[in-house]
Amino acid sequence: MSRRFTFKGGIHPPHSKAQTARLSIEVFPAPGKVIIPLQQHIGAPAKPVVKRGDRVSIGQLIGEAGGFVSAPVHSSVSGTVLSVGPFPHPMGKQVIGVEIENDSAEEKQLLSPLNKPWREAAQGELIQMVQAAGIVGMGGASFPTHVKLSPPSNKPIDVLIINGAECEPYLTADHRLMLERTEDLLTGVLILKKILGAKKCFIGIEENKPDAIKLVNKLLSDSLYKDVTLARLGAKYPQGGEKQLINAVTGRQVPSGGLPMDAGCVVQNVGTAVAVRDAILGGIPLYERVVTVTGPTVKNPKNLLVRIGTPIRLLLEACEVDFKATQKVIMGGPMMGIAQSDLDAPVIKSTSGLLVYDKVQPAIREYPCINCGRCVAACPIHLVPSRLAKFIEKESIDEAMEWNIMDCMECGSCTYVCPSKINLVHYVKLGKFHAQAKRAAATNK
Amino acid sequence: MINQTITKTENGEKKLASGVEKAKFQLNLSSSPHIRHPETVPDIMRWVVIALCPALIASLLFFGWRAIFLTCVSVSFAVLTEFIITRLTGKPKSVGDFSAVITGILLAFNVSPILPWWMMALGSIFSIGVAKMAFGGLGSNFINPALAGRAFLMACYPAAMTSWSAPQGIIKGTLSGFDGMTSATPLAFFKTAVRDGSIANLNFQDALMNLFVGNVGGCIGETSAIALLIGAIILWHKKIIGFRIPFIYIGTVFLLFWLFNGTGNLLSQTAIAIPLFQILSGGLFLGAFFMATDMVTSPITPGGKVYFALGCGILTFIIRKFGGYPEGVSYSILIMNLFVPLIERYTRPSIYGKVRKRG
Numbered sequence: 168m169s170r171r172f173t174f175k176g177g178i179h180p181p182h183s184k185a186q187t188a189r190l191s192i193e194v195f196p197a198p199g200k201v202i203i204p205l206q207q208h209i210g211a212p213a214k215p216v217v218k219r220g221d222r223v224s225i226g227q228l229i230g231e232a233g234g235f236v237s238a239p240v241h242s243s244v245s246g247t248v249l250s251v252g253p254f255p256h257p258m259g260k261q262v263i264g265v266e267i268e269n270d271s272a273e274e275k276q277l278l279s280p281l282n283k284p285w286r287e288a289a290q291g292e293l294i295q296m297v298q299a300a301g302i303v304g305m306g307g308a309s310f311p312t313h314v315k316l317s318p319p320s321n322k323p324i325d326v327l328i329i330n331g332a333e334c335e336p337y338l339t340a341d342h343r344l345m346l347e348r349t350e351d352l353l354t355g356v357l358i359l360k361k362i363l364g365a366k367k368c369f370i371g372i373e374e375n376k377p378d379a380i381k382l383v384n385k386l387l388s389d390s391l392y393k394d395v396t397l398a399r400l401g402a403k404y405p406q407g408g409e410k411q412l413i414n415a416v417t418g419r420q421v422p423s424g425g426l427p428m429d430a431g432c433v434v435q436n437v438g439t440a441v442a443v444r445d446a447i448l449g450g451i452p453l454y455e456r457v458v459t460v461t462g463p464t465v466k467n468p469k470n471l472l473v474r475i476g477t478p479i480r481l482l483l484e485a486c487e488v489d490f491k492a493t494q495k496v497i498m499g500g501p502m503m504g505i506a507q508s509d510l511d512a513p514v515i516k517s518t519s520g521l522l523v524y525d526k527v528q529p530a531i532r533e534y535p536c537i538n539c540g541r542c543v544a545a546c547p548i549h550l551v552p553s554r555l556a557k558f559i560e561k562e563s564i565d566e567a568m569e570w571n572i573m574d575c576m577e578c579g580s581c582t583y584v585c586p587s588k589i590n591l592v593h594y595v596k597l598g599k600f601h602a603q604a605k606r607a608a609a610t611n612k
Numbered sequence: 613m614i615n616q617t618i619t620k621t622e623n624g625e626k627k628l629a630s631g632v633e634k635a636k637f638q639l640n641l642s643s644s645p646h647i648r649h650p651e652t653v654p655d656i657m658r659w660v661v662i663a664l665c666p667a668l669i670a671s672l673l674f675f676g677w678r679a680i681f682l683t684c685v686s687v688s689f690a691v692l693t694e695f696i697i698t699r700l701t702g703k704p705k706s707v708g709d710f711s712a713v714i715t716g717i718l719l720a721f722n723v724s725p726i727l728p729w730w731m732m733a734l735g736s737i738f739s740i741g742v743a744k745m746a747f748g749g750l751g752s753n754f755i756n757p758a759l760a761g762r763a764f765l766m767a768c769y770p771a772a773m774t775s776w777s778a779p780q781g782i783i784k785g786t787l788s789g790f791d792g793m794t795s796a797t798p799l800a801f802f803k804t805a806v807r808d809g810s811i812a813n814l815n816f817q818d819a820l821m822n823l824f825v826g827n828v829g830g831c832i833g834e835t836s837a838i839a840l841l842i843g844a845i846i847l848w849h850k851k852i853i854g855f856r857i858p859f860i861y862i863g864t865v866f867l868l869f870w871l872f873n874g875t876g877n878l879l880s881q882t883a884i885a886i887p888l889f890q891i892l893s894g895g896l897f898l899g900a901f902f903m904a905t906d907m908v909t910s911p912i913t914p915g916g917k918v919y920f921a922l923g924c925g926i927l928t929f930i931i932r933k934f935g936g937y938p939e940g941v942s943y944s945i946l947i948m949n950l951f952v953p954l955i956e957r958y959t960r961p962s963i964y965g966k967v968r969k970r971g
Contacts, residue, residue, distance in 0.1 A: 180647055180649070410964060410965070414964070420964055421965050422966075423963065423966050490637050493637060493639075494640050495639060495640045495642075499644075502644060502645045502646075503644050503645065504644055505644065506640060506642060506643070506644075506646070507639065508641055522646075527640045527642065527646075528645075528646060528648045529648075530642040533652065533653070534652070534709055534750070534751075535748075536751050537653060537656075537711075537751050538751065538907045538908045538910075538912050539656070539907045539912075540907065540912045540914075543913065543914070544914075549961040550961075550963060551912060551913065551961070553912060570960065574963055574965065579645030582645050582648070583645050583649055584649050585648075585649075586652050586655065587652075588652065590643065592644070592645070593643050
């Protein structure tokens with residue numbers, strides 16, 4: 168078989184994907200009401216352009232971007248705006264959002280189309296459409312895609328990497344997308360490649376998805392995709408992290424404190440590539456996405472195509488979650504996902520999965536650190552997490568900074584392997600918070 | 613009022629989106645990651661105990677039931693000491709993590725099978741009470757507790773600690789591993805043979821086999837190289853020890869004794885037999901596989917382990933060749949334990965993205 172790419176470090180949690188890997192994406196019917204937050208991306212929140220009583224269509228702009236590093240927000244249903252105000256947000260806090268009542272008319276309003284084939288469009292025109300469609304990183308990072316596609320001219324990009332790793336256990340949304348919308352994905356890849364002017368393009372897929380690898384490889388044999396190669400990745404967490412993906416596929420390292428463009432690369436999730444294709448070819452803004460609903464207390468797990476703004480409770484009920492046995496609901500994957508407190512929180516652009524758990528892992532350490540070094544072996548950034556945690560415990564922020572705490576990507580690999588069940592990544596998050604507070608206090612003096 | 617404080621149901625008073633009757637249930641909000649590898653500290657410790665069992669069985673075969681008795685004394689007093697101290701200081705009970713059991717076994721493995729039982733008990737109390745608990749318990753000790761106990765006993769009862777017996781268990785043999793040489797343990801015998809020049813005439817073949825199997829005099833757990841190797845394989849399989857420390861430690865001792873074998877050349881049979889003899893005796897296998905690899909007292913950094921093992925190897929060579937003691941494993945490891953914080957500071961792994969730029 169072809170060459171296998173991987174990186175140093177990482178862990179091998181059980182994949183737990185068998186439940187949903189073979190389930191085709193089902194369209195989840197639009198709910199009676201949606202709550203669409205105006206902040207579903209990194210950057211400035213969108214500003215509302217509708218108010219109570221306004222009639223909106225699917226795909227209509229309801230929030231304009233709050234700056235360059237921001238993204239517009241569109242309605243995912245047609246109907247009437249019920250209110251604009253604070254609503255529960257899956258990230259835990261309350262965020263201004265738009266509540267819309269669905270009139271079930273399914274009226275659509277699309278973006279103004281490109282008046283020429285995309286191959287003849289200028290780079291700027293394509294980026295503008297991506298921006299107008301409100302596309303953000305669908306892998307979970309939710310960084311505004313048009314910003315990623317506009318690196319400054321002193322950072323030339325020669326490699327585009329499409330992220331089909333989906334390294335988190337349980338999640339299969341990207342896997343199904345690669346199987347069911349393969350041609351659209353590859354069209355999206357070509358569009359992204361054109362926008363960036365990248366000479367080479369890799370599609371990285373973990374080897375625990377052999378059917379996707381086979382299918383994509385087959386389609387890539389067409390001469391249309393002569394500069395696009397499939398990179399078979401070792402199935403390891405966090406292979407899907409940008410830095411690890413770049414290192415595995417190209418051997419380069421993103422410099423500490425830098426961005427992928429500093430290594431001449433841009434990474435885009437497969438879902439983002441499909442969304443870009445839909446926007447450019449179909450004028451469709453981002454208002455729905457695939458979500459994997461699974462976990463030990465789900466009787467009927469599914470991969471669902473869900474409208475943005477759907478309360479997560481509806482998805483859980485549709486998949487017959489045993490609520491009495493459920494102790495935790497997580498948005499995202501089990502390694503970096505966020506535990507949900509409010510089931511009325513909506514699905515947002517970065518919701519790749521909803522996991523429901525019956526058992527909860529220890530929150531407090533059970534044993535002292537025995538210096539076993541498993542965390543050092545697991546860390547994909549090659550830090551010494553046990554040492555960082557000890558520094559934070561003593562509140563020696565300076566020493567923690569010296570041992571590179573700020574380079575931590577908070578993937579959780581260290582915490583997964585720790586036999587003492589110390590929540591190392593939590594200490595690091597706390598330490599970073601203190602470091603930033605200290606820095607802010609110093610600049611304010 | 614009472615219900616409000618006891619059960620925090622999610623979504624207190626908010627209106628339902630779907631109109632379905634809301635089930636009362638609690639949602640845990642602890643932070644990511646939400647899954648953990650099942651292995652815990654007691655799991656690791658238990659595997660170490662299992663890995664020490666081949667050597668324990670070997671000690672029974674060669675030294676008889678007294679070896680087992682002494683091991684039991686050592687383990688009991690270790691566990692008891694830890695239990696009493698945690699109770700007296702009001703700290704949470706820690707004996708369940710099995711680390712005291714390991715210290716007990718390792719300390720017993722480091723003493724002669726004819727040591728008086730009360731000395732064994734004292735050594736055990738010192739190992740746990742002083743070398744471990746006084747510094748904060750598991751994870752806070754800076755030297756290997758079993759080796760600290762051994763050093764304590766050597767200082768207090770040097771005569772008893774250097775009184776040996778030849779294997780008189782089910783398998784019988786000579787003290788030194790050499791036929792007819794009954795006066796000293798292998799390394800002590802070796803030292804005198806070097807001094808009086810008879811080293812070149814020795815028949816190493818049988819002695820090496822005796823050393824490998826364990827048919828020699830010495831400490832309870834240190835004599836059978838093969839039993840210790842089996843234990844090491846178990847620990848490698850479970851990823852509890854790595855390859856760096858044992859191989860570099862043993863390799864360094866071998867290399868130094870080969871280069872400085874005293875016969876004047878490097879390729880004669882004696883020239884190879886001498887370093888082999890050295891690594892198979894004096895508890896080097898026990899030290900390299902089970903004590904230098906002790907997680908708490910060895911460097912956590914991969915590069916640090918290399919320097920640590922090198923230091924142990926060089927010190928063991930120096931003590932054995934030039935020092936007054938015939939063997940130097942326990943002191944080498946104890947001395948290198950002291951350098952661990954320094955070694956760790958200077959061997960931090962180079963992080964992803966440091967300095968290296970594009971291409």
